[in-house]
Amino acid sequence: MRSDKVDGGPRASLGLKFAAAGGLAFLLVPLLIIFVYAFTTEEKSFQWPPPGLTTKWFAVAWARADIWSALTLSVQVAAISTALALILGTLCAAAVSGSKFFGREVVSLLVILPIALPGIITGISLRSAFSLLDIPFSFWTIVLGHATFCIVVVYNNAVARFRRTSGSLVEASMDLGADGFQTFRHVILPNIGTALLAGGMLAFALSFDEVIVTTFTAGQQQTLPLWMLEELIRPRQRPVTNVVAMFVVLVTFLPILAAYYLTRDGDNVAGMGK
Numbered sequence: 001m002r003s004d005k006v007d008g009g010p011r012a013s014l015g016l017k018f019a020a021a022g023g024l025a026f027l028l029v030p031l032l033i034i035f036v037y038a039f040t041t042e043e044k045s046f047q048w049p050p051p052g053l054t055t056k057w058f059a060v061a062w063a064r065a066d067i068w069s070a071l072t073l074s075v076q077v078a079a080i081s082t083a084l085a086l087i088l089g090t091l092c093a094a095a096v097s098g099s100k101f102f103g104r105e106v107v108s109l110l111v112i113l114p115i116a117l118p119g120i121i122t123g124i125s126l127r128s129a130f131s132l133l134d135i136p137f138s139f140w141t142i143v144l145g146h147a148t149f150c151i152v153v154v155y156n157n158a159v160a161r162f163r164r165t166s167g168s169l170v171e172a173s174m175d176l177g178a179d180g181f182q183t184f185r186h187v188i189l190p191n192i193g194t195a196l197l198a199g200g201m202l203a204f205a206l207s208f209d210e211v212i213v214t215t216f217t218a219g220q221q222q223t224l225p226l227w228m229l230e231e232l233i234r235p236r237q238r239p240v241t242n243v244v245a246m247f248v249v250l251v252t253f254l255p256i257l258a259a260y261y262l263t264r265d266g267d268n269v270a271g272m273g274k
Helices: 014-037 056-063 065-098 104-116 119-132 139-164 167-175 180-208 212-217 224-233 238-263
Strands: none
Touching (some): 014 238, 056 238, 065 104, 065 139, 065 180, 104 139, 119 212, 139 180, 139 212, 180 238, 212 224, 224 238
16 A cells, blocks of 8 residues: 555655755755856856866965955954844843733834844944944944844744743742752753754854845945955956855854754744844
8 A cells, every 4th residue: 555654744745846856956056056166267257167177266265365354354243243142132032931021022022123124224224323323333333233133033042942941940949949040050041052052053144144234334344245245246356256155155054054953853943044
């Protein structure tokens, strides 16, 4: 007899498999093309198929001081934005999930609003606010801009885990004589740790490749995505840009993959992308 189930679930039809394969191809083939162009011998134009393959552009990219400067700035901004997001996002999640107060749902909506708005709206709003307050555009304005959506990612992951954590555990800890810090360290943190780690990884990845908000808050600073955008507008060595793009794909893919494996056993873990 023919079975219509595999591992307890319904067997996917042939049409559904082709649709899934087509969707994956639509998403991944452009990335693979970028990877191929990172090895092309042609310097000024894109030809398909490439006239030849070489690895010299990796050495050229390695020797470019402007790439290292932009990369360093991007890593610094992403690290500090993620740290701020972990602190503020966790505190917001603890307040919203751990207590009931008037306007709680409104507060939750306002916290997640920045990630729902188009990036250009967020960028214009931040630029207007910084100009109104006479805050010069600098490294810290980029950090504040990125923190607006990084907080949302951490908050969504943390609040989902808080809601799955039994309040009786906290009550039992307090009844046994633990103070607030001890309860957080030994009871709460072990339960939400993987959610925070996953949220932090996602926040870092989103901050690292952010373009729109950075454009409005950077001033004279140039992160790696802004460097890539400028190189595409005024190209000097097109394959070098593709080498950097391949690096960015790998840097952002690995933490997202790690975050997926850390939270795949949980339900309703939100904030998986901007």
